[in-house]
Amino acid sequence: MDVFDSMRVYVQAVEKGSLSAAATACGISATMAGNHLRTLEKRLGMQLLQRTTRRQHLTAFGEDYYARCKEILRLVAETDAQAQNLQLAPAGKLRISAPVSFGTEALMPALSVYLARYPEVSVDVALCDRVVDLVEEGFEAAIRIGALPDSALIARPLAPYRLMICASPDYLARRGTPATPEDLSQHDCLSFSPAALVHWRLTDTQDDICRVPVSGRLQVNNGQALRVAALHGLGIVLQPAILLQADVQAGRLVQLFANHTLPSRPMSVVYLPDRYRSPKLRSFVDFLVERFS
Template identity: 85%
Template sequence: MDLLDSMQVYVLAVEKGSLSAAATAYGISATMAGNHLRTLEKRLGMQLLNRTTRRQHLTTFGEDYYGRCKEILRLVAETDAQAQSLQLAPAGKLRISAPVTFGTEALMPALAQYLERHPQVSVDLVLSDRVVDLLEEGFEAAIRIGELPDSTLIAKSLAPYRLMICASPEYLARRGTPTKPEDLSQHECLAFSTAALSHWRLSDQDGSYRVPVSGRLQINQGQALRVAALKGLGIVQQPAILLEADVRAGRLVQLFPQHELPSKPTSVVYLPDRYRSPKLRSFVDFLVERFG
């Protein structure tokens, strides 16, 4: 028999004055109510009620056990109510990991809308280009850019991570504007210092191009490469989310807009047993809605 059911029958028997009254209140037979009491007494190895044909009274242990049962059942009821409440309204702290550029340029502006939509949720956002271990490091979800390795994580696809090639108007006035991909090899190209490849790939309806590029300045951080491009130090290839605002404002000029540049798949990943959390479910749904 279920222990909590037996406790509830026992509490009702004490408060109603008899097992038969407890059975009526709990919606079971008097025989079943007696079975619950005997199960409890056998489990505890102690007698809880002294009963005669006319009356019952609590043993010393039974009186103490009654108080403990009341407290346990109260805690269980409160926990159930809290769980039901959380199913309705996302609440609590959500710990998220995201790459630096995506987190700064795309996720941060979107979080204002998410937090306004879910006022009982707080977000602990960690920006890092390192692949974090969700379970070991206590993250509930992470944004990943690139192909995902096989794992037990659940993944939801977001819009691909697009690249853009840009330069400042000052640079183009000084060095000229490249009109075809091959021209890039004659320009100062800004690149990651950790990049293994010295080629940029572009494609259009006429074909695919793999252009060798070089430059005197290499930097290991995307935002710094953007600043270098703004200062007229060269041509940069970076994620569109990092450069689009500068293009709209005229601070940078997009080059080869008719060409397609490589893009990377973007995903939000989370542990399979965490998706039942309303706060995580609300966050994943929001990301798919905003960046899907």
């Protein structure tokens, strides 16, 4: 017999005043209640109750054992409740990957809200612009920008990644402000890589698409570095709005072609299907969808 079940029967017998009342309270037969008591007494080598046909009395040891059983059962119940809460409440370390610009400018400010909401969770963020392998590199989730290939990963869509074209007031004062998208071909355009300096595509209010050939003397493989280059007047930059919009609002950069639509890129959070049962991962994915959709 389970010793904790036997303790529960004994506690009920003491509090209800009889084994038959304890049996009713525990949903078992009177015979089974008696078996539980005899099992405890045999285990302890001590008598717990002195029973007559009319009433029962606690022995001196039985009185002390009753108090100890109450405390033990209370601790067991609290531990069970704590274990259940840990299964339901997000807790533990969460390792995620995110693109550098999005992670720096958008995810970091949002994490202050997430970590305050879930104080038992810690987050290890790796910022990189390459596609990480969740299994091989031990990530539980990754934020990815662009079309996703077919895979075994589960993807939750986030708001598209918007782009913006900007230049510093100093650059525009020296080189002039392009009046039409076609004028960009006469300017120094900053790029993440040489491959990105082929065409910039814009759509006007009439839904007419304009593909402009662009070129430039500076390429940098980091979005934040391109922002700094634009701030210092080195050229016109095409980068995510989250990276440039604060500078536009402060007047450090000027947004160009605000009446045109630039192509946006899909953004998703991806994770392995079997990991979603984890409360910490589920809480993080749901938070991203809430915050960035």
